[in-house]
Amino acid sequence: MAINFLKFPMFLSPLFIFLISITVKIDSSIIFAHGFFFKCFLQIFHTFSWHYVIYYTTPSVFLAMQFVIVRIFLIQWVKAIPAAFRYGF
Numbered sequence: 001m002a003i004n005f006l007k008f009p010m011f012l013s014p015l016f017i018f019l020i021s022i023t024v025k026i027d028s029s030i031i032f033a034h035g036f037f038f039k040c041f042l043q044i045f046h047t048f049s050w051h052y053v054i055y056y057t058t059p060s061v062f063l064a065m066q067f068v069i070v071r072i073f074l075i076q077w078v079k080a081i082p083a084a085f086r087y088g089f
Helices: 014-027 030-043 048-087
Strands: none
């Protein structure tokens, strides 16, 4: 069954998490990953103060969200491994 990505929230997509982690690892800079994915988003805010509030708070919030989602996926995988061996792949 194919997933309709237009209805599926992009920030919950494992592909999105994978792209973010690859970007962060290649450049080893959270600001680069933040700037790469939020460049168009930041251009909407022309106000000086709002621009900098969003620019400096988004990476930390986004990184925290990434770790939470990855942790949830890891917990689900660890729980699924014994069942996979028990019932076969």
